[in-house]
Amino acid sequence: GITRHYHFDIKYQNVSRLWHTKRMVTVNGMYPGPSIIAREGDRVLIKVVNHVQENISIHWHGIRQLGSGWADGPAYVTQCPIQKGQSYVYNYTIVGQRGTLLWHAHISWLRATLYGPIIILPKHGLPYPFTKPHKEVPIIFGEWWNADPEDVITQALQTGGGPNVSDAYTINGLPGPLYNGSAKDTFKLKVKGGKTYLLRLINAAMNDELFFSIANHTLTVVEADAIYVKPFETETILIAPGQTTNVLLKTKSEYPKATFLMSARPYATGQGTFDNSTVAGILEYEVPPHSLHSTTSIKKLPLLKPILPALNDTSFATKFSNKLRSLGSPQFPANVPLKVDKHFFFTIGLGTSPCQQNQTCQGPNGTKFAASVNNESFTLPTTALLQAHYFGKSNGVYSPNFPISPLIPFNYTGTPPNNTMVSNGTKVVVVPFNTSVELVMQDTSILGAESHPVHLHGFNFFVVGQGFGNFDPNKDPLNFNLVDPIERNTVGVPSGGWVAIRFLADNPGVWLMHCHLEIHTSWGLKMAWIVLDGNLPNQKLLPPPTDLPKC
Numbered sequence: 108g109i110t111r112h113y114h115f116d117i118k119y120q121n122v123s124r125l126w127h128t129k130r131m132v133t134v135n136g137m138y139p140g141p142s143i144i145a146r147e148g149d150r151v152l153i154k155v156v157n158h159v160q161e162n163i164s165i166h167w168h169g170i171r172q173l174g175s176g177w178a179d180g181p182a183y184v185t186q187c188p189i190q191k192g193q194s195y196v197y198n199y200t201i202v203g204q205r206g207t208l209l210w211h212a213h214i215s216w217l218r219a220t221l222y223g224p225i226i227i228l229p230k231h232g233l234p235y236p237f238t239k240p241h242k243e244v245p246i247i248f249g250e251w252w253n254a255d256p257e258d259v260i261t262q263a264l265q266t267g268g269g270p271n272v273s274d275a276y277t278i279n280g281l282p283g284p285l286y287n288g289s290a291k292d293t294f295k296l297k298v299k300g301g302k303t304y305l306l307r308l309i310n311a312a313m314n315d316e317l318f319f320s321i322a323n324h325t326l327t328v329v330e331a332d333a334i335y336v337k338p339f340e341t342e343t344i345l346i347a348p349g350q351t352t353n354v355l356l357k358t359k360s361e362y363p364k365a366t367f368l369m370s371a372r373p374y375a376t377g378q379g380t381f382d383n384s385t386v387a388g389i390l391e392y393e394v395p396p397h398s399l400h401s402t403t404s405i406k407k408l409p410l411l412k413p414i415l416p417a418l419n420d421t422s423f424a425t426k427f428s429n430k431l432r433s434l435g436s437p438q439f440p441a442n443v444p445l446k447v448d449k450h451f452f453f454t455i456g457l458g459t460s461p462c463q464q465n466q467t468c469q470g471p472n473g474t475k476f477a478a479s480v481n482n483e484s485f486t487l488p489t490t491a492l493l494q495a496h497y498f499g500k501s502n503g504v505y506s507p508n509f510p511i512s513p514l515i516p517f518n519y520t521g522t523p524p525n526n527t528m529v530s531n532g533t534k535v536v537v538v539p540f541n542t543s544v545e546l547v548m549q550d551t552s553i554l555g556a557e558s559h560p561v562h563l564h565g566f567n568f569f570v571v572g573q574g575f576g577n578f579d580p581n582k583d584p585l586n587f588n589l590v591d592p593i594e595r596n597t598v599g600v601p602s603g604g605w606v607a608i609r610f611l612a613d614n615p616g617v618w619l620m621h622c623h624l625e626i627h628t629s630w631g632l633k634m635a636w637i638v639l640d641g642n643l644p645n646q647k648l649l650p651p652p653t654d655l656p657k658c
């Protein structure tokens with residue numbers, strides 16, 4: 108591979124949407140930010156220079172960071188933030204991945220405006236295992252607040268209540284024509300008839316899983332989280348924050364000058380809390396140059412809108428996730444760990460914690476919202492975990508006693524779980540190098556009831572099983588798919604259900620795992636894994652780069 112250099116100037120830029128202009132934090136003045144484009148095997152160097160007041164750090168979501176744990180990016184986990192006037196060079200090599208990922212800020216709620224695509228092309232001369240597209244188009248979903256998202260989260264945490272929902276969903280930063288007065292801010296994709304387009308779909312929204320579809324067109328899913336999948340056709344895609352999905356769009360030759368809406372809106376298994384507004388873009392067919400008709404004589408079809416599943420269509424969600432399978436070809440095998448060294452069972456819960464005295468909390472019944480893994484709400488330290496680990500200075504920074512056992516098994520037929528008395532702390536799980544891990548995540552939310560897209564930094568994992576109700580350790584593993592399970596970095600733990608994943612802990616470092624619904628992360632739905640060094644020289648975490656920011 109070659110080395111590619113990028114320069115990210117973090118600076119303020121005024122941006123207007125929905126008749127509001129606001130000063131936002133951007134990369135190079137762009138919203139959304141620029142694409143990182145590289146080939147598998149390339150080294151990427153991104154120099155991030157901070158020109159704003161806010162502390163910054165950038166995460167390369169889904170990049171495995173094999174041997175480059177210092178470049179992963181979550182603030183206070185692998186690095187201290189980049190302060191005003193400082194810079195840091197993220198330096199990593201892309202190994203064993205090809206497809207679409209995303210980068211985003213990983214501190215507070217700054218990822219609301221700091222995000223962009225990562226496009227990994229196959230190695231030189233290696234074709235895609237599907238039709239060569241005529242064109243490739245990144246489509247990145249986001250959320251727009253008329254207010255400053257930093258104020259939104261600050262207020263939510265101060266009051267203990269839920270955050271204000273965003274004012275619009277966006278496609279490539281644009282809300283589209285279904286929002287009042289927003290028609291001029293519409294993403295438009297111009298296509299030729301009879302061609303294949305590769306749409307690189309990325310969900311960078313803060314708090315919502317999204318359905319996406321294009322009127323009158325079928326999509327063929329070919330890739331998810333930078334791993335090829337067995338192709339399948341669908342009218343609608345379900346995509347969680349942090350997930351990426353590549354689809355082929357075949358345009359039809361019988362549509363000159365026609366336009367179709369493409370749109371996305373939230374999937375929520377709970378009721379009530381989501382607004383159901385819809386972001387739309389336009390797919391516009393060009394008139395073929397050799398057209399027999401003059402442009403004006405072609406009858407324009409009415410603009411067609413896609414039909415999206417209902418807001419609470421869990422049966423669609425389940426069917427869709429069951430269709431996702433690794434390609435599992437000789438060239439791209441699914442290397443599922445067949446033996447397991449260590450089994451873990453984590454409860455994933457959204458609940459409440461008591462309000463402090465002389466505070467009035469706006470959460471349910473005067474409490475405040477809290478979220479937890481194994482009833483432990485994770486607190487970020489004030490220095491970086493990876494530095495503390497590398498220099499053997501964990502004292503006062505983290506403790507290796509993440510609660511694992513004994514666990515009170517969750518019982519959906521009995522009393523609700525004890526999600527109301529979570530403890531707070533910075534507790535991690537430590538595993539030796541090359542441990543083969545199986546992790547079952549059981550949703551125990553007593554509130555909200557949307558599914559939790561859990562993201563693991565530094566690894567891809569295989570989703571070997573999932574179901575509803577209580578996980579049964581005796582029966583459910585008998586049905587695990589160890590042949591062609593989907594391999595990814597973010598998986599939805601269904602509301603009232605569970606997911607089982609497997610991964611090989613072959614990457615020394617400190618790796619955050621969290622719900623990618625940003626508000627749940629803020630409420631503490633996160634934890635960290637420490638993977639120890641192996642014995643061989645190439646199995647060890649390298650010393651930190653000299654420009655690593657200090658706290």
Ligand code: C2O
Nearest residue numbers: 166168181349562
């Ligand atoms: Cu895309 Cu820790 O996040």
